[in-house]
Amino acid sequence: MPHNTATATELTSQYINQVTGDLEQNVKEQDRITAEIAALQEQLAALQHDHTVLVNMRQALGVAGTTPEPATTGSATVPSPRKKATAEPRGKTTAEPRGKAKKAAAEQPTAKAKGRSTKTPAAGKDVATKKAQPTLADLVRRHLTEQSEPRSAAEVATTLGEAHPDRGIKTNVVRTTLENLVARSQAQRSKQGTSVFYTAPHAPEPEAAPASKAEAQPEAAG
Numbered sequence: 001m002p003h004n005t006a007t008a009t010e011l012t013s014q015y016i017n018q019v020t021g022d023l024e025q026n027v028k029e030q031d032r033i034t035a036e037i038a039a040l041q042e043q044l045a046a047l048q049h050d051h052t053v054l055v056n057m058r059q060a061l062g063v064a065g066t067t068p069e070p071a072t073t074g075s076a077t078v079p080s081p082r083k084k085a086t087a088e089p090r091g092k093t094t095a096e097p098r099g100k101a102k103k104a105a106a107e108q109p110t111a112k113a114k115g116r117s118t119k120t121p122a123a124g125k126d127v128a129t130k131k132a133q134p135t136l137a138d139l140v141r142r143h144l145t146e147q148s149e150p151r152s153a154a155e156v157a158t159t160l161g162e163a164h165p166d167r168g169i170k171t172n173v174v175r176t177t178l179e180n181l182v183a184r185s186q187a188q189r190s191k192q193g194t195s196v197f198y199t200a201p202h203a204p205e206p207e208a209a210p211a212s213k214a215e216a217q218p219e220a221a222g
Contacts, residue, residue, distance in 0.1 A: 136160075136169065140177050141186055141200070150190055150197030153178055 051070070134142075139160055144151065151159075153175035161169045178198045181187035188199050 136167075136173065137177050137181060139164070140174060141181060144181075144187055144198060144200040147199070150192075150199045152195060152197055156198070 048070075140156060143156055143160060154171050156178065157169055157171040157174040160174065161167075178187055178189075182189045182198070185201060188201055190197050190199065
Protein backbone atom coordinates (compact mmCIF):
# COMPACT_ATOMS: atom_id res chain seq x y z
CA MET A 1 0.00 0.00 0.00
CA PRO A 2 2.67 2.56 0.81
CA HIS A 3 4.40 1.73 -2.48
CA ASN A 4 1.24 2.32 -4.51
CA THR A 5 0.60 5.60 -2.76
CA ALA A 6 4.08 6.84 -3.55
CA THR A 7 3.70 5.90 -7.21
CA ALA A 8 0.40 7.75 -7.53
CA THR A 9 1.89 10.83 -5.90
CA GLU A 10 4.80 10.84 -8.34
CA LEU A 11 2.47 10.53 -11.36
CA THR A 12 0.31 13.35 -10.08
CA SER A 13 3.28 15.63 -9.62
CA GLN A 14 4.52 14.80 -13.11
CA TYR A 15 1.12 15.67 -14.65
CA ILE A 16 1.00 18.89 -12.66
CA ASN A 17 4.44 19.91 -13.87
CA GLN A 18 3.61 19.06 -17.49
CA VAL A 19 0.30 20.91 -17.45
CA THR A 20 1.92 23.93 -15.83
CA GLY A 21 4.68 24.00 -18.43
CA ASP A 22 2.20 23.62 -21.32
CA LEU A 23 0.06 26.43 -19.90
CA GLU A 24 3.05 28.76 -19.63
CA GLN A 25 4.04 27.90 -23.20
CA ASN A 26 0.51 28.56 -24.43
CA VAL A 27 0.46 31.98 -22.76
CA LYS A 28 3.81 32.87 -24.28
CA GLU A 29 2.61 31.88 -27.77
CA GLN A 30 -0.53 33.97 -27.36
CA ASP A 31 1.55 36.97 -26.33
CA ARG A 32 3.89 36.48 -29.30
CA ILE A 33 1.07 36.15 -31.84
CA THR A 34 -0.79 39.11 -30.34
CA ALA A 35 2.35 41.24 -30.67
CA GLU A 36 2.80 40.10 -34.27
CA ILE A 37 -0.83 40.89 -35.10
CA ALA A 38 -0.51 44.37 -33.59
CA ALA A 39 2.65 44.98 -35.61
CA LEU A 40 0.99 43.74 -38.79
CA GLN A 41 -2.03 45.94 -38.14
CA GLU A 42 0.23 48.95 -37.76
CA GLN A 43 2.01 48.08 -41.00
CA LEU A 44 -1.29 47.56 -42.81
CA ALA A 45 -2.63 50.88 -41.53
CA ALA A 46 0.52 52.65 -42.71
CA LEU A 47 0.28 51.02 -46.13
CA GLN A 48 -3.37 51.97 -46.48
CA HIS A 49 -2.54 55.54 -45.57
CA ASP A 50 0.27 55.64 -48.13
CA HIS A 51 -2.06 54.13 -50.75
CA THR A 52 -4.63 56.88 -50.19
CA VAL A 53 -1.97 59.58 -50.45
CA LEU A 54 -0.56 58.11 -53.65
CA VAL A 55 -4.01 57.83 -55.26
CA ASN A 56 -4.77 61.48 -54.43
CA MET A 57 -1.42 62.57 -55.86
CA ARG A 58 -2.07 60.62 -59.03
CA GLN A 59 -5.47 62.22 -59.46
CA ALA A 60 -4.00 65.67 -58.80
CA LEU A 61 -1.41 65.08 -61.53
CA GLY A 62 -4.16 64.11 -63.95
CA VAL A 63 -2.77 60.68 -64.71
CA ALA A 64 -5.34 58.50 -66.47
CA GLY A 65 -5.63 54.81 -65.93
CA THR A 66 -6.96 52.29 -63.49
CA THR A 67 -5.75 52.52 -59.92
CA PRO A 68 -4.53 49.19 -58.48
CA GLU A 69 -6.54 48.17 -55.47
CA PRO A 70 -5.44 45.74 -52.75
CA ALA A 71 -7.02 42.31 -52.73
CA THR A 72 -9.87 42.18 -50.24
CA THR A 73 -9.86 38.95 -48.26
CA GLY A 74 -11.44 37.90 -45.03
CA SER A 75 -8.14 38.23 -43.17
CA ALA A 76 -7.55 41.74 -44.59
CA THR A 77 -10.38 43.15 -42.50
CA VAL A 78 -8.37 42.78 -39.32
CA PRO A 79 -7.44 46.34 -38.32
CA SER A 80 -10.28 46.96 -35.89
CA PRO A 81 -8.40 49.75 -34.04
CA ARG A 82 -8.37 51.83 -37.25
CA LYS A 83 -12.12 51.34 -37.72
CA LYS A 84 -12.79 52.41 -34.16
CA ALA A 85 -10.64 55.50 -34.63
CA THR A 86 -12.54 56.54 -37.77
CA ALA A 87 -15.97 55.62 -36.43
CA GLU A 88 -16.12 58.53 -34.01
CA PRO A 89 -15.54 61.33 -36.60
CA ARG A 90 -18.13 59.76 -38.90
CA GLY A 91 -20.69 59.74 -36.13
CA LYS A 92 -19.95 63.37 -35.37
CA THR A 93 -20.12 64.49 -38.99
CA THR A 94 -23.31 62.60 -39.74
CA ALA A 95 -25.04 63.82 -36.58
CA GLU A 96 -25.29 67.39 -37.89
CA PRO A 97 -26.91 66.54 -41.28
CA ARG A 98 -29.43 64.33 -39.54
CA GLY A 99 -30.31 67.18 -37.21
CA LYS A 100 -30.60 69.52 -40.18
CA ALA A 101 -32.75 67.00 -42.04
CA LYS A 102 -35.10 66.75 -39.06
CA LYS A 103 -35.25 70.53 -38.83
CA ALA A 104 -35.99 70.81 -42.56
CA ALA A 105 -38.66 68.12 -42.30
CA ALA A 106 -40.22 70.01 -39.40
CA GLU A 107 -40.24 73.23 -41.40
CA GLN A 108 -41.80 71.68 -44.51
CA PRO A 109 -45.32 71.28 -43.05
CA THR A 110 -45.30 74.92 -42.00
CA ALA A 111 -44.29 75.95 -45.50
CA LYS A 112 -47.06 73.84 -46.98
CA ALA A 113 -49.51 75.28 -44.49
CA LYS A 114 -48.43 78.78 -45.48
CA GLY A 115 -48.84 77.93 -49.14
CA ARG A 116 -52.32 76.58 -48.50
CA SER A 117 -53.32 79.55 -46.42
CA THR A 118 -52.23 81.96 -49.15
CA LYS A 119 -54.03 80.03 -51.89
CA THR A 120 -57.24 79.38 -50.00
CA PRO A 121 -58.55 82.98 -50.10
CA ALA A 122 -58.08 83.12 -53.86
CA ALA A 123 -59.97 79.86 -54.27
CA GLY A 124 -62.70 81.20 -52.00
CA LYS A 125 -63.01 84.30 -54.16
CA ASP A 126 -63.39 82.16 -57.28
CA VAL A 127 -66.12 80.10 -55.66
CA ALA A 128 -67.88 83.24 -54.44
CA THR A 129 -67.69 84.74 -57.93
CA LYS A 130 -69.18 81.63 -59.48
CA LYS A 131 -71.97 81.61 -56.93
CA ALA A 132 -72.67 85.29 -57.52
CA GLN A 133 -73.23 84.78 -61.27
CA PRO A 134 -76.90 84.24 -62.16
CA THR A 135 -77.94 81.07 -63.92
CA LEU A 136 -79.07 80.99 -67.52
CA ALA A 137 -82.64 80.41 -66.38
CA ASP A 138 -82.48 83.56 -64.24
CA LEU A 139 -81.14 85.57 -67.18
CA VAL A 140 -83.85 84.27 -69.54
CA ARG A 141 -86.65 84.88 -67.04
CA ARG A 142 -85.39 88.38 -66.29
CA HIS A 143 -85.11 89.15 -69.99
CA LEU A 144 -88.71 88.07 -70.66
CA THR A 145 -90.03 90.25 -67.85
CA GLU A 146 -88.28 93.26 -69.39
CA GLN A 147 -89.84 92.71 -72.83
CA SER A 148 -93.21 94.09 -73.88
CA GLU A 149 -93.52 91.76 -76.89
CA PRO A 150 -93.07 88.03 -77.38
CA ARG A 151 -89.53 86.91 -78.22
CA SER A 152 -88.25 83.82 -80.02
CA ALA A 153 -85.51 81.62 -78.65
CA ALA A 154 -83.07 82.94 -81.26
CA GLU A 155 -83.81 86.55 -80.28
CA VAL A 156 -83.38 85.80 -76.59
CA ALA A 157 -80.10 83.96 -77.26
CA THR A 158 -78.76 86.82 -79.40
CA THR A 159 -79.60 89.48 -76.81
CA LEU A 160 -78.18 87.51 -73.89
CA GLY A 161 -75.08 86.54 -75.91
CA GLU A 162 -74.32 90.21 -76.56
CA ALA A 163 -74.90 91.11 -72.92
CA HIS A 164 -72.80 88.18 -71.60
CA PRO A 165 -70.20 87.27 -74.24
CA ASP A 166 -68.08 85.31 -71.77
CA ARG A 167 -70.78 82.70 -71.15
CA GLY A 168 -71.02 81.37 -74.73
CA ILE A 169 -74.83 81.26 -74.81
CA LYS A 170 -76.27 79.07 -77.60
CA THR A 171 -79.75 79.12 -79.14
CA ASN A 172 -80.55 75.45 -78.52
CA VAL A 173 -79.63 75.78 -74.85
CA VAL A 174 -81.81 78.88 -74.54
CA ARG A 175 -84.71 77.06 -76.22
CA THR A 176 -84.38 74.17 -73.74
CA THR A 177 -84.29 76.65 -70.85
CA LEU A 178 -87.42 78.41 -72.14
CA GLU A 179 -89.28 75.10 -72.41
CA ASN A 180 -88.30 74.28 -68.81
CA LEU A 181 -89.61 77.67 -67.68
CA VAL A 182 -92.89 77.02 -69.53
CA ALA A 183 -93.20 73.64 -67.81
CA ARG A 184 -92.77 75.36 -64.44
CA SER A 185 -95.28 78.10 -65.33
CA GLN A 186 -92.50 80.70 -65.24
CA ALA A 187 -92.96 81.58 -68.93
CA GLN A 188 -95.66 81.36 -71.60
CA ARG A 189 -95.40 80.01 -75.12
CA SER A 190 -97.36 81.09 -78.18
CA LYS A 191 -97.24 80.25 -81.89
CA GLN A 192 -97.46 82.59 -84.85
CA GLY A 193 -97.50 80.38 -87.91
CA THR A 194 -94.52 78.06 -87.65
CA SER A 195 -92.61 80.28 -85.23
CA VAL A 196 -92.69 79.89 -81.46
CA PHE A 197 -92.50 82.92 -79.18
CA TYR A 198 -92.15 83.24 -75.43
CA THR A 199 -93.35 85.83 -72.96
CA ALA A 200 -93.23 86.31 -69.23
CA PRO A 201 -96.21 84.95 -67.27
CA HIS A 202 -99.03 87.47 -66.83
CA ALA A 203 -99.11 89.14 -63.44
CA PRO A 204 -102.44 89.11 -61.56
CA GLU A 205 -104.49 92.27 -62.02
CA PRO A 206 -104.39 94.47 -58.91
CA GLU A 207 -108.04 95.62 -59.37
CA ALA A 208 -109.43 92.14 -58.82
CA ALA A 209 -109.22 92.33 -55.05
CA PRO A 210 -111.11 95.66 -54.61
CA ALA A 211 -113.84 94.45 -56.99
CA SER A 212 -114.41 91.37 -54.89
CA LYS A 213 -114.67 93.52 -51.78
CA ALA A 214 -117.25 95.77 -53.49
CA GLU A 215 -119.31 92.74 -54.43
CA ALA A 216 -119.05 91.43 -50.87
CA GLN A 217 -120.52 94.63 -49.32
CA PRO A 218 -124.01 94.36 -50.97
CA GLU A 219 -124.20 90.75 -49.92
CA ALA A 220 -123.43 91.74 -46.34
CA ALA A 221 -126.03 94.51 -46.50
CA GLY A 222 -128.70 92.14 -47.85
